[in-house]
Amino acid sequence: MELGVIGLGRMGQIVANRSMEAGHDVVAFDLSAEATATAAEAGAEPADSVADLCERLDGSDDEDGDGKRIWLMVPAGDAVDATLADLEPHLDADDVVVDGGNSRFRESVRRSEETDAAYLDCGTSGGPASAAEGFSLMIGGPEWAYEALVPVFDAVATGPDGHDRMGESGSGHYVKMVHNGVEYALMQAYGEGFELLTEGRYDLDMESVARTWNNGAVIRSWLLELCEEAFREEGSDLGDVADHVAGGSTGTWTVEEALEQEVPVPIIYQALAERFDSRNEGRFSRRLANRLRYGFGRHEVARRSDGE
Ligand SMILES: NC(=O)C1=CN([C@@H]2O[C@H](COP(=O)(O)OP(=O)(O)OC[C@H]3O[C@@H](n4cnc5c(N)ncnc54)[C@H](O)[C@@H]3O)[C@@H](O)[C@H]2O)C=CC1
Numbered sequence: 001m002e003l004g005v006i007g008l009g010r011m012g013q014i015v016a017n018r019s020m021e022a023g024h025d026v027v028a029f030d031l032s033a034e035a036t037a038t039a040a041e042a043g044a045e046p047a048d049s050v051a052d053l054c055e056r057l058d059g060s061d062d063e064d065g066d067g068k069r070i071w072l073m074v075p076a077g078d079a080v081d082a083t084l085a086d087l088e089p090h091l092d093a094d095d096v097v098v099d100g101g102n103s104r105f106r107e108s109v110r111r112s113e114e115t116d117a118a119y120l121d122c123g124t125s126g127g128p129a130s131a132a133e134g135f136s137l138m139i140g141g142p143e144w145a146y147e148a149l150v151p152v153f154d155a156v157a158t159g160p161d162g163h164d165r166m167g168e169s170g171s172g173h174y175v176k177m178v179h180n181g182v183e184y185a186l187m188q189a190y191g192e193g194f195e196l197l198t199e200g201r202y203d204l205d206m207e208s209v210a211r212t213w214n215n216g217a218v219i220r221s222w223l224l225e226l227c228e229e230a231f232r233e234e235g236s237d238l239g240d241v242a243d244h245v246a247g248g249s250t251g252t253w254t255v256e257e258a259l260e261q262e263v264p265v266p267i268i269y270q271a272l273a274e275r276f277d278s279r280n281e282g283r284f285s286r287r288l289a290n291r292l293r294y295g296f297g298r299h300e301v302a303r304r305s306d307g308e
């Protein structure tokens with residue numbers, strides 16, 4: 001199959017490379033000429049604009065019809081809309097556009113309604129570390145479009161079991177959104193367990209604990225393997241790794257959706273709140289609680305040493 005890949009960063013290069021390794025022809029474009037050149041070195045046909053990519057993808061070689069097949073792997077949000085605006089004059093109903101990024105599911109539904117092409121919202125899990133094994137792909141959108149892209153999904157995912165059509169438009173990114181909420185909660189649970197072990201009563205080697213757990217324990221997992229790697233590379237006390245966790249958009253969407261559906265997700269919410277808390281030094285609420293204990297109990301007020 002001939003596949004256009006737009007967005008050739010950490011994830012897009014893997015989409016292009018795995019597709020080419022499976023025998024597909026890739027036409028590649030990124031706003032960064034350097035990223036496009038990297039894909040070209042790996043065997044892709046470089047394009048210098050979205051229009052150029054569409055011209056090069058004439059679709060005539062396709063076994064599955066005349067349509068263009070285009071995979072977007074750009075940052076979620078404005079970049080997806082900007083790319084679709086550039087693509088729109090070149091798209092018709094035979095064409096299929098896959099958005100493999102972390103787009104918000106409602107935006108994917110809107111985009112599927114606005115575009116002339118068939119639109120597949122594809123939640124992608126695995127990250128750059130999965131370049132060799134392939135990703136897990138959760139896909140929403142028209143069935144015929146999903147079927148048309150199966151050879152590419154087989155290549156980009158771990159294999160035929162690594163992808164499936166979740167349902168109608170939006171469902172792929174919806175499932176990925178919830179996946180990320182679960183990811184936040186699992187990270188928080190491992191974090192709390194290792195924190196207790198670190199602060200607790202035995203002098204433990206955290207890499208040894210993680211490795212032992214990863215070999216047969218109920219709680220073994222890829223995230224726990226990444227804990228093991230982190231302790232191996234940073235040390236049992238995590239060395240100079242800062243107490244600051246970035247990101248948070250997909251977890252926020254998960255919690256917003258849970259509120260809307262009135263489904264309790266206290267653990268996912270708590271993990272998100274801990275993430276926000278990591279960015280705040282000197283939390284106002286804690287300072288007020290400190291002062292209130294003086295108000296009702298004449299308990300000593302701990303004061304900041306810098307007087308701020
Ligand atoms: N990095 C990760 O672990 C994962 C990322 N994702 C999602 O995949 C998408 C891509 O992520 P990454 O590859 O990590 O990002 P990245 O920042 O490494 O790459 C994005 C690429 O898109 C290009 N780009 C931006 N706007 C463009 C435009 N209008 N036209 C053409 N190219 C454009 C950039 O130049 C860059 O090369 C995001 O939606 C991200 O949330 C999904 C799962 C895992």
Ligand SMILES: O=C(CO)[C@H](O)[C@H](O)COP(=O)(O)O
Binds near residue numbers: 126127248
């Ligand atoms: O989707 C992912 C993993 O599954 C990406 O790594 C994503 O960037 C993580 O989300 P956040 O930035 O909210 O932690």
